[in-house]
Amino acid sequence: MTDFAIRYGDHVTRARRDGRPVVALESTIISHGLPHPDNLRVAREIEQTVRDNGAEPATIGMIGGEIVVGLDDAQVEHLALAQDVAKLSVRDLAIAAARRADGATTVAATSAIAAAAGIGVFATGGLGGVHREASVTFDESADLTALARTPIVVVCAGVKSILDVGATLERLETLGVSVAGYRTTRFPGFFITDGGFDVDWQLDSPEQVADFIRARDEQRVTEGALVLANPLPRDEQLDPELHDRTLESGLRLLSEQNITGKAVTPFLLSHFHSSTEGKSLETNIRIILRNSALAARIAVAATSGSAGPVGFAAP
Structure with missing residues (x-):
């Protein structure tokens, strides 16, 4: 093994060896997405939720390059406690490795690494997308x-409502990314159940x-990828009026x-x-826990219908 090869945690190595389902998890929610001490507590809850639903969690990050x-x-x-954790997208991975950095992986980087590791399902909160005023x-x-x-398969609550949701859906279509609602034909807006746009497919x-x-x-x-949009139930969403007021003041x-x-x-x-x-x-915590549970159930279903985890690389 070279200095820069991907390394697997012992629990993931065992799951790979035994053909058990694995769910990829990002680490930016730990270092950049949630405040301390919630970040560490929630990171552990996310992993336990995946286990409780029959799969093995694989939280992805960079330690010392x-x-x-x-x-x-x-x-x-x-990663939850350190002050100098880099936020790593795909383009940053090799540079950060060369610098022997500690880093937390975004949706983009986590997806790419998970796919390289043969993991077919990934749970996150909300995707990034096209920012407002992106035309400028x-x-x-x-x-x-x-x-x-x-x-x-990325299980998410749509894209973050602070973004241009409609433009993001247009870009996903242009890029050929499959989008489906989970038990809905309305695309969620992260904190809110309905982001204001339809999707063509429902699973x-x-x-x-x-x-x-x-x-x-x-x-x-x-x-x-498949973006599987899993909305919060309406009684669990952030109050839409409070959401809109807060977004307006934030912008x-x-x-x-x-x-x-x-x-x-951030x-x-x-x-x-x-x-x-x-x-x-x-609300954010409810989103990621629900998505982690669903991702685990998907990984279990995919594994039970095949000789092993779908697309899983040999150890």
């Missing part, structure tokens, strides 16, 4: 182009999603403080947390 698929608890804690700033998340070339069970994986692999026509602050690029999303999420007195944080 080494990509790890299946961080152990001490490594998760390190050209600000668009690398999540979108990464998903266009990555054969993985109603983990078994149907597993059929999608098998159909894609057998057809060998498309290499892109105004962005403009006033000239905040751009990678700083936009700034707005922090603004939501403070302005909603923690209600958005509670």
Whole structure:
């Protein structure tokens, strides 16, 4: 093994050896998405939720320049507590490895690494996408182009509502990324159940999603991801009026403080947390736990219908 090869946590190595289902998890939610001490507590809850639903969690991150698929608890804690953890998209991985950096992987990087490791299902909160005013700033998340070339199922609550949801859906269509609602034909808006747009396809069970994986692999026509949009129940969403007021004030602050690029999303999420007195944080946690449970059930369904985890590379 070279200095820069992907390393697998012991629990993931055992799952690979035994042919058990595995779910990929990102690490930016640990280092950049949630405040301490919630980040460490929720990271552990996410992993336990995956286990409770029959799969093995593989939280992905970088420790000392080494990509790890299946961080152990001490490594998760390190990323939760360290102050200098880099936020890594796909383009950053080799540079960060050369610098022997600690890093947390975004949706784009987690998807790419998971696919390289043969893991076919990934749970996250919400995708990145096309930012508001992108016609001027050209600000668009690398999540979108990464998903266009990555054969993985991403279970999410749509795209973050701080983005241009309609433009993001248009870009996903242009890039050939499959999109389906889970038991709905309305695309969710992360904190809110209905993001205001229809989707063309609906999948109603983990078994149907597993059929999608098998159909894609057998057809060998498309290499892109499936964005499976799993909305919160309406009684669990953030109050839509509170959401809209908070978003409006946050966008105004962005403009006033000239905040751009990678700083936009963490700034707005922090603004939501403070302005909603923690209600958005509670909603965010419900989202990722629900998505993790569904992703685990999908991984189980996909594995039970094949000789092993779908697309899983040999150890």
